[in-house]
Amino acid sequence: MTIKSTWAIRTKDGLIPAGEVVSLADTEVEIRLVKAGLAEWADGQPAFTPAAEDEEWPSADEFKTAAADRQKELLQRAMLEPASNAAERLKQYETFLEGDPE
Incomplete structure (x- = not known):
């Protein structure tokens, strides 16, 4: 970006x-x-839509069984750059669910 x-x-x-x-x-x-x-x-907005404050998120178990494209979409909506492998994406998502990653 x-x-x-x-x-x-x-x-x-x-x-x-x-x-x-x-x-x-x-x-x-x-x-x-x-x-x-x-x-x-610089291009007006990111290539994805950030999540709303009150958006409901799938559980970590649901995330783990989701297709890679869906996992990447969820991480982008959480304003994170998705990792390249499933295990790292799951770690990112679990950290996000625990609280604000910033």
């Missing part, structure tokens, strides 16, 4: 000036910056 900084942002790699369009290696960092109001999506 690509973001446009709305404020000057200091990262471990240096300073991103306000108004600069960048694509960071860590998508989760981009999502956090957008959620915090420090950046906006």
Whole structure:
């Protein structure tokens, strides 16, 4: 994804000036910056729809038996970058269910 900084942002790699369009290696960092109001999506919005605050989530057992595409969709709706293998995706989802991953 690509973001446009709305404020000057200091990262471990240096300073991103306000108004600069960048694509960071860590998508989760981009999502956090957008959620915090420090950046906006350069293309208008992400390629997925973030979940509503009161959305009901499947249990970890239901998630585990879901197809890979469904697992990835749920993780993206939770504003997470899905891992490439099922075991890692399950760990991500269980962490998300335990509380806000931020």
